[in-house]
Amino acid sequence: MDHTDSPSGRRAGAMADDVFSPARPPEEFGYQGVNHRQVVDDGLRIEYDLPIILRDGLTLRADFYREDTVEAELPILVVWSPYGKHGFVTWAMFEGSEVALDKLSKHTLVECPDPVVWCSKGYGLLVVDPRGTWGSEGDISVQSPQERDDLYDTIEWVATQPWSNGRVGMAGMSYFGWSQWQAASTTPPHLAAILPYDGASDPYREVAFHGGIPNDQFMRTWGRGKTMWGHQRAEDWLKATELHPLLDDYWRSKQPVLERIEVPTYVVASWTDHGIHTRGSLEGYRKISSRHKFLEVHGRKKWARYYWDDSVRRQIAFFDRYLKGLPNEVDDWPPVRIEVRDRYYSGQWRDEQEWPIARTTHIPLYLDAATRSASLAESHPETTVSYDATAQEITAVFDYAFPADTEITGYAKLKLWISTDGADDADLFVAVQKRDRAGEAVTFPYFTLQSDGQATHGWQRVSHRELDDELSTAEQPVHPHRREQRLTAGEIVPVEIELWPSSTSYLAGESLRVLVKGTDIQSYPPTTFVAGHTSDRNRGRHTIHTGGRYDSHLLIPVIPASLHRKEADAAIQ
Numbered sequence: 001m002d003h004t005d006s007p008s009g010r011r012a013g014a015m016a017d018d019v020f021s022p023a024r025p026p027e028e029f030g031y032q033g034v035n036h037r038q039v040v041d042d043g044l045r046i047e048y049d050l051p052i053i054l055r056d057g058l059t060l061r062a063d064f065y066r067e068d069t070v071e072a073e074l075p076i077l078v079v080w081s082p083y084g085k086h087g088f089v090t091w092a093m094f095e096g097s098e099v100a101l102d103k104l105s106k107h108t109l110v111e112c113p114d115p116v117v118w119c120s121k122g123y124g125l126l127v128v129d130p131r132g133t134w135g136s137e138g139d140i141s142v143q144s145p146q147e148r149d150d151l152y153d154t155i156e157w158v159a160t161q162p163w164s165n166g167r168v169g170m171a172g173m174s175y176f177g178w179s180q181w182q183a184a185s186t187t188p189p190h191l192a193a194i195l196p197y198d199g200a201s202d203p204y205r206e207v208a209f210h211g212g213i214p215n216d217q218f219m220r221t222w223g224r225g226k227t228m229w230g231h232q233r234a235e236d237w238l239k240a241t242e243l244h245p246l247l248d249d250y251w252r253s254k255q256p257v258l259e260r261i262e263v264p265t266y267v268v269a270s271w272t273d274h275g276i277h278t279r280g281s282l283e284g285y286r287k288i289s290s291r292h293k294f295l296e297v298h299g300r301k302k303w304a305r306y307y308w309d310d311s312v313r314r315q316i317a318f319f320d321r322y323l324k325g326l327p328n329e330v331d332d333w334p335p336v337r338i339e340v341r342d343r344y345y346s347g348q349w350r351d352e353q354e355w356p357i358a359r360t361t362h363i364p365l366y367l368d369a370a371t372r373s374a375s376l377a378e379s380h381p382e383t384t385v386s387y388d389a390t391a392q393e394i395t396a397v398f399d400y401a402f403p404a405d406t407e408i409t410g411y412a413k414l415k416l417w418i419s420t421d422g423a424d425d426a427d428l429f430v431a432v433q434k435r436d437r438a439g440e441a442v443t444f445p446y447f448t449l450q451s452d453g454q455a456t457h458g459w460q461r462v463s464h465r466e467l468d469d470e471l472s473t474a475e476q477p478v479h480p481h482r483r484e485q486r487l488t489a490g491e492i493v494p495v496e497i498e499l500w501p502s503s504t505s506y507l508a509g510e511s512l513r514v515l516v517k518g519t520d521i522q523s524y525p526p527t528t529f530v531a532g533h534t535s536d537r538n539r540g541r542h543t544i545h546t547g548g549r550y551d552s553h554l555l556i557p558v559i560p561a562s563l564h565r566k567e568a569d570a571a572i573q
Contacts, residue, residue, distance in 0.1 A: 016250065019240040023230035026134050029088060031229070034061055034135040040068050042105060042116055049135060052128070054153045058137040061085075062154075065107070065115040065125040066163060073165040074124040075192075075323035076158050079112050080151065080183070081175040082142065082227045084134050085127040089226060094529065096449035098304040111173035111303065113315075121316050122324070124163060125171075128154060132230040140234035142227050143182060143203055143254045151183035159190035167192040167323045171315070173306055174198055174277065181284055184263055185256035193322035194261075195315060197268040198302045200280035201258060201287075204251040204481065207276060210533065211497065212464030212481050213427050214241045217524075217532025218276070247481035258287035264322040265293045266315070270302045271341060272445040274457040274500045275531030277302075282501050285355060292322070294333055295355050297503065299341040301445045340407055342505045343434075343442050344451065356410045361560055362475050364553040367398045367416075367514065369546040374400040374514060374554055382548035389426065389518035389538035396516040396544055398554075399435075402506045408455075409503040410557030411476040414514065415496050417550035418462055422540020424486040426462040427533070430497055430514065431455070431521045432554070437509040447530045452522050455512065456502035461537065462487065465495045472496075475555055492545055514554055518542060 027033075036049040045068040052060040063085045066074060083089040089110045091101055105116035115125050131150050132140035141147055159166045168190050170180040177199025184194050200206040208215055216238065223237035244250045265288055269281035285295045296314075298305055305311055321330040334351035341347040365374035369385035387395030412432070420426050431454035434442040446453025463484040471478035477496035487493065506512065515521055518538040524530050546552045 018243050019235050019250070020139065020233040021228070021236040021239060023132065023140055023232055023234035024228050025231065026088075026229045029229065031084075031086065031088070031134060042107065043068055044107065044115055044119055046107075050126075052154055052157055054131075054150055058131065060128055060131065060136040060150070060154065061134070062126050062128040064163070065119055065127070067119040070122075074122065074163060075167045075169065075319065076124045076126055076164050077113065077118065077169045077171045077319070078155060078158060078183075079109075079125060079127045079172045079176055080130060080154075080170070080179040081111070081172070082130055082133040082140065082229070083110065083175065084229065085109070085129050086134070088134075088229065094303075094449055096451070098301050099307060100304070104307060111176055111306075113171050114307070117312065118316075123319065126158060132232055132234065134229060136230075139232050140228060140230045142235045142237065143178065144235070145253055147179070148182045148186050148256070151179060152186040152188050155183060155188040155191050166190055169193045169195065169319050169323050171195050171319075172197065173302060177277070178280070181256045181258060181261070184261040184265070184288075185258060187260055187262070191263055193264040193266075193319060195266045195268070195318060196281065196284065197306060198270055198273055198277040198281055199284070200277050201256065201284040202280055203254040204247045206280045208237060208241050208251070209481070210275065210531065211428075211458065211460035212245075212479065213459050213461050213533045213535065214245070215275070215531055216241065216534050217526060217528070217530065221527060221529045246483065258284055259289055261288040262290050264318075265290045266318045267293070267295045269295070269297045270305075271297060271299045271339075271502050272453055273302060273447060274453065274502075275447055279500050282355065293335070294318070294330075295336045297338045299339045299347050299444060299503070300345060301448060303448055338409065338503055340409060340503045340505050341444060344444055348505075356557075357559060359560060360410050360557045362555050363558050364555050365400050367544070367546045367552040367554070369544060372397055372399065374398045378551065380547040382545065382550060384543050384545050386421075386541045386543040387517065389420070389423065389540055389542050391517065392519055392523065394515050394517055394521075398514040399511055400554075401511040402508055404508050406506045407503070407559040408506070408512075408556050409559050411473075411501055412456060412499040412557055413475060413477055413496055413555045414458060414499060414553075415494060415555070416516070416552050417492055417545035418495050419490065419492045419543045419545065420462075420487055420540060421543065423537060424488070425484075425537040426487070426542050427518060427535040427537050428460045428462065428495065428497060428516065428542075429519060429521050429533070430458045430460075430499070430516050432499065432502075433513040433515055434504055434506065435511045435513055437507070439511075446522065450522070450524070450530060454515070454521060455504045456499045457521060458497045458499040459533065460495055460497040462493065462495055463537075465493060467496060475557060492550070516544065
């Protein structure tokens with residue numbers, strides 16, 4: 001069907017057939033099929049496989065939860081992902097989440113609100129299987145214009161039901177958060193508030209690719225492992241990365257128009273989700289047009305923190321304010337609240353008035369290949385360091401020791417002058433690592449389940465080094481990914497690498513270490529649920545050029561004690 005006038009704001013049309021594969025039959029994983037029924041369990045009245053009819057006549061299936069003894073019309077939270085409302089994705093699949101499972105009811109799906117808790121607070125929860133997934137009809141289409149239209153239709157359908165008070169919100173983490181950006185960008189009249197908790201907003205730059213490098217490990221474990229269960233066809237993101245390696249119309253069609261979002265929004269992000277959600281959560285906050293918007297960024301494992309008592313209390317307060325209209329603490333919330341990390345699960349919370357922080361001073365630390373160090377001194381002789389482009393060990397490092405206590409919060413970049421020997425392209429994997437006064441690495445939670453993360457991470461394919469002059473800033477390079485610029489023999493080129501936003505404090509005597517290599521900074525077994533990249537471009541050796549004509553440097557965002565530049569400078573001199 002033609003969606004030229006669809007509320008998605010973009011022409012949807014028929015998605016190219018080249019990205020579809022046969023869906024994986026749900027019955028292979030024990031799915032029992034559609035069974036529309038009502039039960040009472042744990043004080044909840046649950047209607048399973050409730051039918052939702054879309055504009056094109058196809059039927060979605062949803063489970064609706066409400067408190068058994070309540071007959072009043074309720075504000076409804078829509079929860080949306082392809083992971084199976086019946087619990088296909090289970091907590092047992094993921095080791096290392098640190099979620100306190102003994103505190104959750106048996107009805108709690110991974111990354112979703114606990115129905116027992118939320119229904120007791122006067123909400124109804126509608127958990128939806130999107131188009132094509134499990135018992136819902138059609139082809140599976142992930143984060144697409146079609147899915148945006150389906151979200152719009154579902155929200156407006158909810159508002160007309162006898163159990164709804166007409167005010168609809170959305171909740172949940174990861175895909176459940178990502179789908180909120182999609183839904184709100186269509187401006188459904190009855191969508192009253194959203195709470196995207198760690199949700200991506202740019203599928204090309206944040207999920208499918210990093211700096212133009214395919215995120216193929218995640219495309220297998222997540223794309224093929226979690227999003228393709230249905231009875232017809234399924235969009236295959238691993239195939240899509242192979243057929244659409246540039247940021248073309250296919251990927252652009254998946255980008256929600258964030259500026260169209262005007263509903264109250266509470267964005268929760270984590271510094272620990274580099275490689276999937278950190279960037280998109282913060283970009284979403286920056287770009288939406290909501291008058292009432294709040295940002296909270298923590299440094300913990302996101303699944304565990306989502307269910308902490310104080311976190312749930314704040315989530316409920318937000319929806320009480322904007323779905324029930326109850327004046328409460330939210331009226332006094334600061335626009336921004338961040339945790340400045342000092343080490344694993346240790347940090348200080350601070351309120352801010354904006355993001356990025358206006359008083360930030362960006363300071364370059366110039367790399368010196370001869371001494372493997374970084375410094376404020378721009379002038380030093382031209383030198384190089386080379387490394388094996390396929391080596392697994394860390395192969396190029398540059399250290400900088402802080403002479404005074406310093407906070408680094410915000411957007412950073414690494415500029416490298418690069419040449420290759422034996423290849424016409426290069427995939428660069430970089431990170432900034434914190435090191436304590438004894439020279440030992442300080443690690444942080446990483447990608448939901450891991451505990452070996454760095455202060456910040458970045459990735460860049462050198463042939464994708466072209467900058468978008470309109471979108472790029474001095475501290476945040478943005479690459480259009482519209483073409484490849486391969487290298488010629490002996491060519492030395494500048495490459496600006498976006499380092500994902502972070503917040504880390506350093507005491508005097510502690511240091512940062514710039515890490516550069518030709519493979520993932522942290523690598524895991526291929527079945528691990530994590531960002532992972534198999535480079536088909538790296539061969540031979542990479543050479544980093546520093547000094548003289550080659551201003552290779554790390555640009556760091558320093559938060560000064562005052563608004564004066566001289567005090568910012570003094571923090572690291």
